[in-house]
């Protein structure tokens with residue numbers, strides 16, 4: 001069956017970027033249609049990304065905390081892990097959240113079409129599924145088709161060679177796991193698998209972990225994770241031999257070669273845009289050298305009625321960046337003069353310890369020639385961190401000396417992802433250090449370390465720590 005429908009706003013993809021733009025468009029009174037390939041709404045983030053990974057990391061945190069407090073008088077035994085129960089719990093969470101999205105779409109009268117689509121011309125998008133073909137005649141289209149994992153060249157096909165989706169599926173639990181790539185996804189998966197007793201090695205061809213962070217943060221992180229998993233830098237796979245129950249890998253580190261047997265390998269070396277089904281060449285949408293769609297600061301492509309948001313336009317590939325862009329793009333289409341400003345986007349590695357950062361770091365400040373000052377509060381001086389077994393942390397603020405404004409911040413330690421919000425707001429509102437130090441922070445809390453950092457900066461407690 002072929003039918004034709006119209007849309008003032010057509011959104012392709014139901015991930016955080018897509019659903020946020022559809023909700024805002026509908027709320028602004030624009031008649032909205034959303035197309036999604038899969039029956040479960042929510043994209044990578046909800047189905048095979050943020051949410052399932054954070055569930056597993058929650059388990060990892062509880063297992064570790066139980067171990068730690070056992071040394072302090074509250075004794076727990078070795079955890080028994082029921083993977084089938086974990087899997088059904090995970091599936092329930094995804095189902096409930098995805099159904100919630102579906103309800104919110106219905107309430108807003110957003111037309112939802114399941115299927116894969118491509119451009120017919122600059123004003124028509126054809127969506128097909130098992131039962132019908134639908135020509136959608138749109139006024140504006142928002143491409144929010146997200147990203148997918150990339151793999152290493154010449155990687156053989158094997159159930160023991162995983163991407164992040166397979167790592168989250170828990171279909172088999174290896175004794176030994178090799179993770180290729182020490183980015184956030186690789187390190188988060190190392191945190192989970194090591195917590196359940198898997199022997200994990202992480203390799204990366206880079207000479208340092210997380211190059212977006214200053215070395216003082218990395219040093220704390222390195223010291224903390226040593227007990228959980230190995231990180232081998234400047235190391236690559238140079239040969240792979242498949243076996244029934246795993247993979248024999250030859251690792252190369254400069255001139256050294258070593259053969260190691262792993263039951264599974266997770267390739268976590270990055271993600272690429274989902275543009276191949278869309279037929280973007282038909283309408284001449286421009287992409288960069290890495291195949292991410294090029295947009296201006298109003299998220300418009302080189303074709304005036306076509307917009308793109310989220311992972312499909314490249315880094316940072318974060319759900320909250322996509323959601324924010326979803327709101328902006330809907331407002332632009334509705335006629336508001338809004339722009340996307342990438343200056344203050346927090347990033348979080350939900351590892352143990354957690355790391356969260358926002359604004360610029362010291363390396364960037366030096367690069368930009370900013371005369372800056374740093375203020376650090378070590379968590380070993382925080383009563384709350386000590387009683388909570390998380391004193392291996394640090395709160396660091398970076399301040400522009402010219403005007404005392406906060407331009408960056410990083411927190412390493414438990415709940416860093418929650419705590420970073422104060423620094424994010426401070427940078428967004430262009431606060432200076434005095435604003436922070438005049439704000440009363442509750443005691444004893446972990447977020448108090450932000451207030452204490454600002455007081456160190458003002459010289460009031462320097463001698464005490």
Ligand code: FAD
Pocket residue numbers: 012013014015016017018035036037038042043044045046048049050051053054115116117118144145146147164185274277278309310311312317318319320321322350
């Ligand atoms: P996606 O979520 O990828 O959604 C795109 C949607 O478009 C998909 O549902 C897809 O099926 C659909 N689609 C694609 N092509 C078509 C087509 N032709 N027709 C119809 N539909 C189509 N980010 C964070 O901020 N915090 C985290 O903690 C975090 N953890 C992560 C953990 C893992 C393991 C992974 C893999 C990612 C994680 N991310 C995290 C990244 C986050 O998931 C992405 O940044 C986010 O999902 C991007 O949203 P999006 O809407 O741009 O695209």
